[in-house]
Amino acid sequence: MPMERPAVTVLSGLWSGATHAVARALLAADPSLLLVRCDLTDGRDGYRCRVMRAGTAQLVELRGAPLGGDMSLALRGEILPTLARLANTRPYQRVVLLPPAVVEPETVAAACTGCVVDGVPLEDLIRVDSYVTVVHGDFLLDALNTGDDLVRLGIPAGRDDRRSLAEVAVRQIEYADTIVLWGSCAGGPFDTAQIHALLHHLAPWAAHLRLADDLVDATDLATRLLDSGRHRPETPGTLARGIEGFPLGVHEPSPTYDVVSAVFRACRPFHPRRLHQAYEAINNGVLRSRGHLWLASQPDVIVAWEFTGGGLTLGALGRWQAATPEEQWHHFSDRRRLAASVEWHPYYDDRHHYLVFIGIDLDVAALHRALTRCLLTDAELADGQEAWRAYTDPFAGRFTPGAIAMPAGGAT
Known part of the structure; x- marks a missing residue:
């Protein structure tokens, strides 16, 4: 085991074009970077995980069974262990995990907890450096006003996934410790500034970056996103x-x-x-x-x-x-x-x-x-x-309090 655990940056975002553009910029800045990219394929029938780096062929590919709405099983079962083994064999290379567009960062964090790879806890093999969420300014307001679920909208997800598009968008933003606003809004500078302000209100605890979509300084972006040390594992979920x-x-x-x-x-x-x-x-x-x-x-x-x-x-x-x-x-x-x-x-x-x-x-x-x-x-x-x-209570019977407060958040 290396003395220093390899650093992993988790790069999330509903808008794949913007998220993948950020990933390409990071690869351009650091050719030795390992990019572990996971996609849901075949109309919600399974997932595919590819590990890539700049200038070389694909290193490894995993194919998974249908998820039934539970991406955490795939993360714990194959994706995170594969990531840990790769990182352990290349201890001085940085790693970026690019999960499927609909996966929330908190799902990744929960899967990391208790994950064991070859008898060793995952946290002894790697450390999550930061959770980065990429947002496309032109589509954020529409997403936040959309109550339709992912299946109804035809977005690749688990067959039983009934989360709304708005739920996924806010949870990706609120759990992140770094948020990248990609591009300018078609409506002009005021609309772009409004989205930037909205993101600051949604996640005031995060670091915020704003990028133009026509010209990106890849080296500067890598400096600001990688090895930031922003993630604090003790921070609970939003709720x-x-x-x-x-x-x-x-x-x-x-x-x-x-x-x-x-x-x-x-x-x-x-x-x-x-x-x-x-x-x-x-x-x-x-x-x-x-x-x-x-x-x-x-x-x-x-x-x-x-x-x-x-x-x-x-x-x-x-x-x-x-x-x-x-x-x-x-x-x-x-x-x-x-x-x-x-x-x-x-x-x-x-x-x-x-x-x-x-x-x-x-x-x-x-x-x-x-x-x-x-x-x-x-x-x-x-x-x-x-x-x-004794009050008449429309909420009677809806809550099961349990014994203690949930440290990671989330409604039941």
């Missing part, structure tokens, strides 16, 4: 960021090229019926909202809130620390316990709301008023938890 103490978004109610981002935080619980009646109005004009909340009728569960492509998904992120026996608190991460300590309230304990709303020309004041009206009133608060649990 769990807030409960783990990481920022979930930025509060910028003043528009930047008409793009607005608003953060809503409060401690008193939502009334389930009023929230259910208002959620469409709350997300009116919103491109993306995300975060977590709690319902007065279900005070044990952390409810994940995720809106994109015109659809709202609610799920369980686990239990609040206050609803978990103290002898089990050691199951929470150190960051989770620290975040709970900071958020601890003398009446609500660690329960709170943390929601982020991103859109174009959003009325932040109206949004805040709509959310505030869903909170319990003073009179309702005075009734106490036993009365809250």
Whole structure:
């Protein structure tokens, strides 16, 4: 085993033309670079994985069986082990993994966890240097407004893959630690600047690069994308960021090229019926909202809130620390316990709301008023938890909180 683990850059993107252009530029800058490219083939019937480098023939090719919507099986079973073996035999060459266009970076990260190659944990053989997502500015807004799933749109994916195009787009952007905006928008400089601002609001924690599509300095691009060391494995998935103490978004109610981002935080619980009646109005004009909340009728569960492509998904992120026996608190991460300590309230304990709303020309004041009206009133608060649990709850039975919060995020 080499002393220094080979560095792997994961290069994702829904728009293959732009993603492949970035990959070609990296190969041009470093002829010794290994590019592991995976494609879904034969109309969602399987995958093909090729390993290439500049100036040489294809090194190896893998063909996989139908995925049934689970790319993680292919990643753990063959793709990541092949990548690790290649990297181990060429310890001083950099590696770029180019997964299929519809694969989310978090899927790759999850597959890396617990993956064992020839009896050795994957993290002992390679290190992921960064997750890079390439975005084509001309198509991003259309993607974020598309609620149709991949199968309906005819995009190669697993046969049972029912994710919407908007879901894939935001998850690729939000998990990345580096985002490349490829090309200029056909509408002109204002539209390009608007997309750039939108990407900053969607992923304020990422490094952002903007490239023209007519002339790219390959050497400069490689310097900015490779060996950056930006990936932090301890960073949770997007939905769990807030409960783990990481920022979930930025509060910028003043528009930047008409793009607005608003953060809503409060401690008193939502009334389930009023929230259910208002959620469409709350997300009116919103491109993306995300975060977590709690319902007065279900005070044990952390409810994940995720809106994109015109659809709202609610799920369980686990239990609040206050609803978990103290002898089990050691199951929470150190960051989770620290975040709970900071958020601890003398009446609500660690329960709170943390929601982020991103859109174009959003009325932040109206949004805040709509959310505030869903909170319990003073009179309702005075009734106490036993009365809250008896509320008519349109969300009853929809959440299974589990024992602890999920460190990697994701609704269930």
